[in-house]
Structures are given as C-alpha cells and as structure tokens.
Amino acid sequence: MRLPLFLTALCALAACAPPAQVSKNHPPMAVGVGFGDPSAYRALAMPSGGSSRTQDFMDLTFAMENGRGLETFSRFEGPVTVALRGNAPPTAAKDLAALIGRLRNEAGIDISPATGPATITVEFASRAELRRLAPTAACFVVPNVSSLADYRRLRGSKRVDWATVTRRESAAIFIPSDTSPQEVRDCLHEELAQALGPLNDLYRLSDSVFNDDNFHSVLTGFDMDMLRMTYSPQLSSGMSREEVAARLGTSPVVGPGNPPDWTHAIEAALGKTGSLTTRKVAAERALAIAQASGWQDGRLAFSYFAVGRLMAGSEPVRALDAFDRAALLYARLSGGELQLAHIDMQLAAMALAGGLPEEASRLADRAMPVVKRHENAALLATLMLIKAEALEKLGNPSAAAALRMDSAPWARYGFGPDSQVKARMRDIAAVADRAAKG
Incomplete structure (x- = not known):
C-alpha cells in the first residue's frame, strides 16, 4: 500500500x-484498540430523483476507476456470505465482523460471516506474491473466483473482467498478510465495498472511501447510502443504465469522472x-x-x-x-x-x-x-x-x-x-x- x-x-x-515494509517473518501482533461504537447512522430513504446523491450513485456505479464505462448494473442477489482464507492476521476476523455488522445495520445488506464456501472470499498472501499479480495495488478484488489459484488460472480472461459481469455470483478479495492491522482493516472496508457495490472512485467525493485520496479509511455514512441504494428493491441485476436512471428519477448520463491530466499529475506528485x-x-x-x-x-x-x-x-x-x-x-x-x-x-x-x-x-x-x-x-x-x-x-x-x-x-x-x-x-x-x- x-x-x-x-x-x-x-x-x-x-x-x-x-520505512521498510513489515517483514512477513514478523507478523503484526494482536493488538486491541477501542474506537467506541460507530456514530449512529440513520437509514435514509431513496434520495429524491435528480438529487446530487443519485448522480453520485450513477457516476460511481456505471464507470470503473480506469474511466471505462459500464452499461449494465450488477450486484449480488440474495444473501451474501464472507469467509477468511490463508494466513489471516489476528485482528482480521474481529475487524471483518465489525464491518459486516455495519453493512447489515447501516446499508441493509443481508450479509454474514462464513467458515466454509462463501459468496466472497478474503484470502491473505504475502505482499510480494500479490505484487507479482497486481504491482500497483495494495489490495484488490476480482469477480468470479474464490481463491488466488483461481485468479492465476483465469487472469487476463473475460471471466475476471468486471465489465462483463451482469449479476455477481462470487468474488475474491486479496490482502497482504504481512502488513499492519490498520491496513488490513482499510483493505477490508474498501474492497468489500467494491465487491458489493460501486467499482469507481471519484476524487470530488470528500466524504467517502470511493476516493483515491486515502483520507477516509473506513466506510462513511455516504458510502453506506451508496450501498443501500445498490441493494434497493427498486433495482436488480442486469438493468441497463437507462433503466436504473429511470428508477432513480435521474439522468442516465454519467459524469466524466476524474480528468486524466489532473489525475496523472496528482499521482506523479504523491507517488x-x-x-x-x-x-x-x-x-x-x-x-x-x-x-x-x-x-x-x-x-x-x-x-x-x-x-x-x-x-x-x-x-x-x-x-x-x-x-x-x-x-x-x-x-x-x-x-x-x-x-x-x-x-x-x-x-x-x-x-x-x-x-x-x-x-x-x-x-x-x-x-x-x-x-x-x-x-x-x-x-x-x-x-x-x-x-x-x-x-x-x-x-x-x-x-x-x-x-x-x-x-x-x-x-x-x-x-x-x-x-x-x-x-x-x-x-x-x-x-x-x-x-x-x-
């Protein structure tokens, strides 16, 4: 990261x-910190048609981080389960449980932990191993696989291309095991949010993890609204951009996202x-x-x-x-x-x-x-x-x-x-x- x-x-x-990276031979120790209970989050009704929030939803949902447009809405239909695999750090299970609880209570998603086969698998591997597959990513999520072995086998195929997904059936999140507990938690929040919902990041959003500025490290109230909208009964997998826009009462036009010249300059400045x-x-x-x-x-x-x-x-x-x-x-x-x-x-x-x-x-x-x-x-x-x-x-x-x-x-x-x-x-x-x- x-x-x-x-x-x-x-x-x-x-x-x-x-500073040097954390050595995989000396994994982070189990530590306990108490942030207190998350601030109460009031579940919101679907925003009114044409609101800035519905446009934010369209811009996040129908484009990817690389600027590629998406024509079809996708999500998981039915209950979602999440399981940890690999050399999970000691704090991962507790942080995942807290996150799942928030997703249930604040975003209204039917999601629960699992120990066996799961809808979403979170696999831990060494940072070096993950960098060989995704050199610039701290952690990443892939559709239609359940393990790192699956991803190696299917890498480069349409099977693991989010743009071809019309209904989400399975996904895997890959996180370094040899990193700090907070970075593990941050990866859980960002990648599980993208496994479940929007695949885009927008620098204009100041109150969101769907933003590459890295200020927010846990899901915000705005993010929970985006996920609640994703799993609204008004929507379903396979809908076109125009169909989703009609249900939301907003324009089907997706904003231009992050201008490439500015994004490249920011990445060069902070790289x-x-x-x-x-x-x-x-x-x-x-x-x-x-x-x-x-x-x-x-x-x-x-x-x-x-x-x-x-x-x-x-x-x-x-x-x-x-x-x-x-x-x-x-x-x-x-x-x-x-x-x-x-x-x-x-x-x-x-x-x-x-x-x-x-x-x-x-x-x-x-x-x-x-x-x-x-x-x-x-x-x-x-x-x-x-x-x-x-x-x-x-x-x-x-x-x-x-x-x-x-x-x-x-x-x-x-x-x-x-x-x-x-x-x-x-x-x-x-x-x-x-x-x-x-």
Whole structure:
C-alpha cells in the first residue's frame, strides 16, 4: 500500500528514508484498540430523483476507476456470505465482523460471516506474491473466483473482467498478510465495498472511501447510502443504465469522472517515484489544472494539500499558504473534518520543526478527537507522538513519557510490530530535533 500521507510528510520533514515494509517473518501482533461504537447512522430513504446523491450513485456505479464505462448494473442477489482464507492476521476476523455488522445495520445488506464456501472470499498472501499479480495495488478484488489459484488460472480472461459481469455470483478479495492491522482493516472496508457495490472512485467525493485520496479509511455514512441504494428493491441485476436512471428519477448520463491530466499529475506528485523536484512540479501542475477548471470541490482542496505537503520541508511559507487554502475548502465540504485533521497534523509537524512546541501541542489536541472518531489509529498515534515531543520541548518529560505509553496500542494497530513503531518514533523525534539544530 502507498505510504499513508502523514508518514510521507513526516519523512520529508525529517529527511528520512522511506520505512521498510513489515517483514512477513514478523507478523503484526494482536493488538486491541477501542474506537467506541460507530456514530449512529440513520437509514435514509431513496434520495429524491435528480438529487446530487443519485448522480453520485450513477457516476460511481456505471464507470470503473480506469474511466471505462459500464452499461449494465450488477450486484449480488440474495444473501451474501464472507469467509477468511490463508494466513489471516489476528485482528482480521474481529475487524471483518465489525464491518459486516455495519453493512447489515447501516446499508441493509443481508450479509454474514462464513467458515466454509462463501459468496466472497478474503484470502491473505504475502505482499510480494500479490505484487507479482497486481504491482500497483495494495489490495484488490476480482469477480468470479474464490481463491488466488483461481485468479492465476483465469487472469487476463473475460471471466475476471468486471465489465462483463451482469449479476455477481462470487468474488475474491486479496490482502497482504504481512502488513499492519490498520491496513488490513482499510483493505477490508474498501474492497468489500467494491465487491458489493460501486467499482469507481471519484476524487470530488470528500466524504467517502470511493476516493483515491486515502483520507477516509473506513466506510462513511455516504458510502453506506451508496450501498443501500445498490441493494434497493427498486433495482436488480442486469438493468441497463437507462433503466436504473429511470428508477432513480435521474439522468442516465454519467459524469466524466476524474480528468486524466489532473489525475496523472496528482499521482506523479504523491507517488513514490521521481525526484522531489519532479513531484513538486507535478503538484503545481495539478493545482493549475484544478484552478483553470474552476473546481471548488475536493479536487481543488486536494491539489492545495499536495502542494503544501511537498513544500513543507523546503518552502514553509508556500506550504502554509497552500494548507490554509486547502483548509478553507475542506471546511465547506461534507466530511471535511478528517481532512482538516490531516492538515493540522502537517502544521503540527511544521510547528515542531520550527521550534513552536506550544502551537504543535495545540494543533495535535484539536485534531485527535476527530481522528479517533474516524478510527485512524496510525494518524492518532502520530499526533500523540508529536505532542509528546512538544511536551519534551516544553520541559515536561514525565507527561511526554506517559503520552508515548498511551500511544503504544494505537501505534501497534496503525503501524504493525514494535520495530515499525520505534521507527515512527525516531522519525518524529528527528522532526523535533530540527528546531534544536536550526
């Protein structure tokens, strides 16, 4: 999986090398974190015809991430079962059970766990093995197979082409076994949602996992609405785009999705290849395209965020301006509070590096409740460790030590084994050291 956005930024600020992948010989330990019960979700009726939500549904349902259009609506008909296979990490079963419970209660889907043959199989294999099949994917879902062996045999055939599916009968989700518990959970949420429903991602959606910006890591209320619409009794597998649009009272025209030029620029800016200079140029290009297009949605905000993230270590004034403009946009968008918390983390790290521990602590305190609500343990641990370093700078080492201890369960869930947790602690300490050396 791509490095989480906040870790990449910390590495840029601390001039550290990208951390090594978790070793498959040292799988993540079983850890327990308590996010509390998900906020109550009120089941909504089918949105009124022509609403923005029905158009979002059409745009997500009748296109794929690569821009390829789909002419036929498909879903599972009847009860859905989900089973784990392979070297499943210790936390996977609990996280899957919680997700299935939410899908039943919030999206109204008849779905349950299974131990034998299942409608949807979740198979775990080593990251290296999965990369040989899908080099750029952290995890992925395939129709009409029930195992990795099936996929190897059918790879490249129409049988595993989502565009040929008119009624979903089976699917398999493939997830690395040698990764952090949080990444496993994130893969479960995103891939199970796509196995059940929409196959597209749209950067304009600020409150959704159906978005490649990676801010949201668990299914949101918007996502549950999309899945509830997918399994509405008004719809059925095999319907044409026009038939679905007529049932929803909306236009059958599907939006253009993510413009290729902007998408390529964002991917180049936030990818793991290319020099920092090249990536900065790509971020500026994405921002210029967003501005020229007149967007005022998540795409413009994310463009500013990308510029700020890449400029934070070398051009702090430019970075602060970009983060400020991103924050103004996200504050107006549904679900934007999590993006604002990510910006606060970036600003807290910059404040720590700039010798402003009081500001770093204030920003961390503001972001932590939001991050906990959105169940992002890795980001929560990062904020706690930033605040711990700030407390050290403020002359309160005992409070800093206590906070580091409190962060440990979140860090283990978010990052994996102790070696990874300690690496993150060193990265953040290196950010704090910049102030002393500056």
